[in-house]
Amino acid sequence: MAAVQLSAQRAHTAVSKEAVAELRAAIHGQVLVPGGDGYEEARKIWNGMIDKRPALIARCTGTADVIAAVDFAREHGVPLSVRGGGHNVAGKALCDDGLVVDLSLMRAVHVDPDVRVVRAQGGATLGDIDRETQAFGLVVPLGAVSQTGVAGLCLHGGMGWLTRKHGLTLDNLVAVDVVTADGRLRRASKTENADLFWAVRGGGGNFGVVTSFEFRAHSISPQVWFLCAMYPMSQAKRIVQFVERFMRQAPEELAVLASLWSAPNDESIPPEHRGEPVIVLLGCYSGPFEKGERAIQPLRELGEPVADLSGPMPFAQVQCSLDADYPDGRLYYWKSVYLPELDEQIIDVLVDAARRRPSPLTSIDIWFLAGAATRIRPDATAYARRDVPYAIGIESNWTDPAESDANVAWARELFDALQPFSRGTYLNFPGFMEDTEKLLHGAYGANYKRLQAIKAEYDPDNLFKGALNIPPKA
Numbered sequence: 416m417a418a419v420q421l422s423a424q425r426a427h428t429a430v431s432k433e434a435v436a437e438l439r440a441a442i443h444g445q446v447l448v449p450g451g452d453g454y455e456e457a458r459k460i461w462n463g464m465i466d467k468r469p470a471l472i473a474r475c476t477g478t479a480d481v482i483a484a485v486d487f488a489r490e491h492g493v494p495l496s497v498r499g500g501g502h503n504v505a506g507k508a509l510c511d512d513g514l515v516v517d518l519s520l521m522r523a524v525h526v527d528p529d530v531r532v533v534r535a536q537g538g539a540t541l542g543d544i545d546r547e548t549q550a551f552g553l554v555v556p557l558g559a560v561s562q563t564g565v566a567g568l569c570l571h572g573g574m575g576w577l578t579r580k581h582g583l584t585l586d587n588l589v590a591v592d593v594v595t596a597d598g599r600l601r602r603a604s605k606t607e608n609a610d611l612f613w614a615v616r617g618g619g620g621n622f623g624v625v626t627s628f629e630f631r632a633h634s635i636s637p638q639v640w641f642l643c644a645m646y647p648m649s650q651a652k653r654i655v656q657f658v659e660r661f662m663r664q665a666p667e668e669l670a671v672l673a674s675l676w677s678a679p680n681d682e683s684i685p686p687e688h689r690g691e692p693v694i695v696l697l698g699c700y701s702g703p704f705e706k707g708e709r710a711i712q713p714l715r716e717l718g719e720p721v722a723d724l725s726g727p728m729p730f731a732q733v734q735c736s737l738d739a740d741y742p743d744g745r746l747y748y749w750k751s752v753y754l755p756e757l758d759e760q761i762i763d764v765l766v767d768a769a770r771r772r773p774s775p776l777t778s779i780d781i782w783f784l785a786g787a788a789t790r791i792r793p794d795a796t797a798y799a800r801r802d803v804p805y806a807i808g809i810e811s812n813w814t815d816p817a818e819s820d821a822n823v824a825w826a827r828e829l830f831d832a833l834q835p836f837s838r839g840t841y842l843n844f845p846g847f848m849e850d851t852e853k854l855l856h857g858a859y860g861a862n863y864k865r866l867q868a869i870k871a872e873y874d875p876d877n878l879f880k881g882a883l884n885i886p887p888k889a
Contacts, residue, residue, distance in 0.1 A: 430470045434491055438473065441483035444520065447472040457517065458509060460498070461562070463744040464819070465506030469496075472515045478592065478600060478626045481537075484516045485624060486598040489878055496881040497624050500540050500564015504749045505847050507882035508567075516624055518566070526551055531632040532589060537566050537625050544630075545731045553632040554701075554730055556581045559672075561735045562743075569628060570619045571842040571883075572798055574806065576699035576733060577633070579667045579786030585616040585798055586788060587631045595623040596874040604629075614869040617798025617859070619842065621866070621885045622873050640707030641733050642671065642698030643724040644715045645678055651694040651766045652759075654717050655781065658696065659757045661713060662783040668702030669710050675769035676778040678721055679740075688721045690775055699733050741812075745776070748811045748823045750830045751844035752837045753803040757781070761836055765807070768829040773813070773821045779829070780808035799862045803838045810844075842883055851883060864888075 439446045447454040448471060457472045470493070473484040488495040494513030501508045501519065509515055518538035525534045528551040535544055542561030548554050556577035558568050565584070573584020581587060590604035593611065601623075603612035614622050646654055658673050665671070674695040678688045696714050700707035707727070715723055741747075754761065769779050785804040793799045811826040813819070826846070839857035848854065856863055863885075870877075871887035880886075 430491070430493065434487075435471065438471065438484070438487050441487065442473060442475065442480040444476040444480050445472075445474040447474065458515075459744075460501035460506060460508050461741075461743050462504055462506055462747045464746050464748065465509065467506065467509040467511045469509055469515045470512045472517050474517045474520055476520055478594065481516060481518070481594045481624050481626055482598050482600065484514060485594050485596065485878070488514045488516075489596060489598070489876075494881070495878060497566075497620050497879075499538055499566035500562065500568075502560075502563045503567050503843070503882065504747050505845055505882070507848075510881055518624075518626070521626065524548075526553065526632070528553065531634075533630045533632050535565055535628050535630070537627060539565050539628075541565060541568070541734060542731075545734050548632055549729065549731045552634055552637065554635040555584070555630045555632050556587050557584055557734070559734065560737050560741050562738060562741075565628060566620075566625055568843065570615055570625065571617060573843075574782060574784070574841070576670045576730075577701060578784060578788055579670050580701060581633055582787040582791065583798065584630075585796060586791060588616060589629040589631055591615055591625045591629070592627040593623040593625050596876065596878040600626070610869050611873060614797050614866055616796035617862075618866050618869075618885065619883050620881070621870055621879050621883070623879060635701055635730055636704045637729065638704055638727045639730050639733060640700040640704070640711055641725060641728050641736065642696055642700070642711040642714055643722075643736075644696045644717075645684075645688075645693045645721040645723070646696075646718055647721060648675065648692035648694060648766075648769065650718055651675055651769065652762055654694050654696070655757070655762050655765070656759070657717060658714065658781075658783070662785070666702060666710060667786040669698060669700045671696060671698040671714065671783050673697075673781040673783075674778045675765060675780075677775035683724055684722050691721070692770065692772075692775075693721055697737075699730075701730065740776075746813050746816065746819060746822070748826050748846060749844040750809045750826050750846040751841040752807045752809070752830065752833045753800050753839045753841065754805040754807060754833070754836055755803055755838050756836075757805050761833070764829075764832050768825070768832070771825065773818065773825050774811065776812040776814070777822065777825070778808075778810045778812070780810060782806040782808065793860065794862060797859065797862050797866055799860045800839050800841075800858065806841055807833065808841075808844055845883065848883060855883060855885060
């Protein structure tokens with residue numbers, strides 16, 4: 416269903432053999448075309464719903480390749496998209512009949528432990544960064560699935576186990592290198608191209624191709640306490656109400672995610688509960704190790720758990736703990752809603768929707784966000800939603816294409832039911848971006864006009880318009 420919809424509207428851009436040869440001569444990486452070796456594999460991305468056929472895929476090996484690819488797209492009038500990790504649920508890493516600037520070979524990470532700065536190329540994944548930083552007892556606040564690309568995650572926010580303590584991923588950004596629409600490489604920080612630096616922290620890929628990121632790193636214990644306690648879905652309302660009260664007083668080192676889900680079919684789960692609807696309390700305590708067990712204990716004692724898999728583990732292992740639940744090629748449709756409160760009426764809506772999930776793989780995730788990210792002024796970065804303590808992730812996941820209509824419809828129905836309470840959308844979970852203008856205004860608020868002006872300065876002809884496009888306006 417949706418895969419056909421996402422690939423039906425094509426520009427049918429004609430790219431001559433001579434133009435392909437020109438691009439191949441300009442870059443050191445590969446240029447892949449339909450029917451050629453490696454093309455079919457390179458056009459596959461994480462979400463199995465996405466079925467797009469680019470005219471060209473430029474697999475860049477460095478910044479010079481990116482510059483050449485951007486120049487080519489501008490000079491030939493070819494639609495352009497940028498692929499980092501390829502994990503964006505809407506599939507905007509690819510474009511039909513256009514040029515994909517593929518950064519997936521650019522994954523190098525360098526850690527300077529003396530100044531606690533981490534430099535990562537634009538194709539790096541969360542796992543790439545975690546592997547290098549953990550060697551020095553350091554960490555960058557990232558997301559919660561290690562295969563996610565850092566670029567897409569960071570440019571629209573970045574929520575994970577360290578958000579309450581250290582802010583969003585973009586709040587820990589020190590500088591970026593960006594290839595803008597004119598083919599120039601610009602460094603952006605608080606002291607260099609400060610307007611561009613403001614814009615990329617929340618404005619997504621509208622302003623160029625970010626070829627490298629510099630992050631501020633933080634120290635972390637060799638081991639942290641991981642929370643994973645499952646309770647029957649019949650207890651969900653009572654448990655969510657308890658967690659909501661508990662997290663108001665919890666230390667910021669404790670991050671908790673309440674997921675209305677299904678128990679996995681795993682040996683760690685009693686056979687009678689496998690596949691059954693549950694509420695899972697997932698969390699990570701990243702403060703002093705000796706305080707962690709006590710910090711998570713109340714959340715393990717809310718009744719008779721279906722299973723309790725909590726315990727100490729290295730942070731890098733926590734970061735991989737959900738990877739198996741989001742494999743490549745599965746069918747995904749995700750939306751999200753920010754909420755100013757989590758009252759009984761809203762909880763009833765969530766629990767009712769959870770009981771009607773068309774797929775046991777689907778979850779409704781409640782993120783508790785109060786903390787460092789909410790203490791930053793809404794106009795300090797393009798990311799404006801600093802006043803919301805809760806985010807709801809509507810993660811519709813399934814395997815049979817014949818069931819796509821039902822699964823997408825369920826997610827949209829819940830999203831619509833939450834609109835009377837909504838304060839906007841987390842742009843990393845935007846569905847298929849069906850109503851882009853509404854999404855943008857809801858996410859950026861008063862920052863939107865400034866974003867349009869910066870877009871007009873750096874990309875007046877709107878070359879970068881593939882994902883959640885902000886139209887330029889002086």
